[in-house]
Amino acid sequence: MATGRRTPKGVRSSVALKIIMAVSGIVLVGFLYAHMIGNLKIFFGAESFDHYAHWLRTIGVPALPNKVALWLMRIGLIVAVVAHIVAAAILARRARKARPVRYAHRPKVQGSYAARTMRWGGVIIVLFVIWHLLDLTAGVVNPAGGDSEPSARVIDGFQPDRWWVTIFYVLAIVAVGFHLRHGLWSAFRTLGQQTARGQIIGRTVALVLSLVLVVGYLSVPFAVTLGLVD
Numbered sequence: 001m002a003t004g005r006r007t008p009k010g011v012r013s014s015v016a017l018k019i020i021m022a023v024s025g026i027v028l029v030g031f032l033y034a035h036m037i038g039n040l041k042i043f044f045g046a047e048s049f050d051h052y053a054h055w056l057r058t059i060g061v062p063a064l065p066n067k068v069a070l071w072l073m074r075i076g077l078i079v080a081v082v083a084h085i086v087a088a089a090i091l092a093r094r095a096r097k098a099r100p101v102r103y104a105h106r107p108k109v110q111g112s113y114a115a116r117t118m119r120w121g122g123v124i125i126v127l128f129v130i131w132h133l134l135d136l137t138a139g140v141v142n143p144a145g146g147d148s149e150p151s152a153r154v155i156d157g158f159q160p161d162r163w164w165v166t167i168f169y170v171l172a173i174v175a176v177g178f179h180l181r182h183g184l185w186s187a188f189r190t191l192g193q194q195t196a197r198g199q200i201i202g203r204t205v206a207l208v209l210s211l212v213l214v215v216g217y218l219s220v221p222f223a224v225t226l227g228l229v230d
């Protein structure tokens with residue numbers, strides 16, 4: 001039923017930005033899950049892991065040249081990351097502008113705590129991804145295995161004498177977990193989970209999806225450090 005009232009333009013574009021955040025976030029969660037499942041192949045042996053890496057490079061061959069599908073996925077991922085960060089920055093600036101005078105005593109409400117955690121968590125994740133690409137994809141930090149045997153870089157990278165690398169991964173993956181839990185929960189709300197029951201389900205799904213991801217990712221560096229895979 002039409003009420004005759006129109007939604008102000010600023011509100012409409014903020015909703016559009018939240019939808020961009022939710023949709024790009026879902027693409028990134030899809031990547032995170034696919035990558036985590038791919039990483040677990042290390043438990044089936046180095047060969048299985050490298051075979052999977054080879055498959056990624058040859059998807060669509062011979063219809064497409066080597067790595068073209070991989071590069072298309074990489075471009076999609078980069079677009080999603082940029083859209084996610086830009087939309088987050090614009091929304092954060094709007095929220096700040098809506099309150100030009102800062103609170104004399106910042107209330108310890110969930111909203112401001114979550115916003116800060118999301119911002120700093122996001123920064124840690126971006127720094128981690130830069131390190132991670134130099135380390136395990138480009139082999140700049142860790143050249144073991146070359147392009148065809150990324151398993152060698154994983155096994156080399158998490159040896160006990162490189163404990164500081166493992167600690168950095170653990171911190172970053174825990175940051176990913178917190179970021180994901182809050183992000184998924186916000187996305188569920190943006191995409192329409194408004195009822196009390198819907199909110200409980202949304203919170204639980206967000207928690208379980210984040211926990212599974214964190215445990216799946218952490219299992220690899222811990223297993224290598226403890227000598228369970230070699």
Ligand code: HEM
Nearest residue numbers: 039053074129132136137150154169173176217218220221
């Ligand atoms: C312990 C956890 C992780 C391990 C063992 C791991 C392992 C790897 C390896 C071996 C590669 C290179 C694959 C290849 O050359 O085929 C890679 C690539 C990559 N990883 Fe991870 N990763 C982990 C966590 C993460 C996390 C948490 C993120 C994101 C926040 C991430 C993002 C990426 C990206 C963007 C690439 C590049 C994919 C490409 O375009 O080829 N990784 N990872």
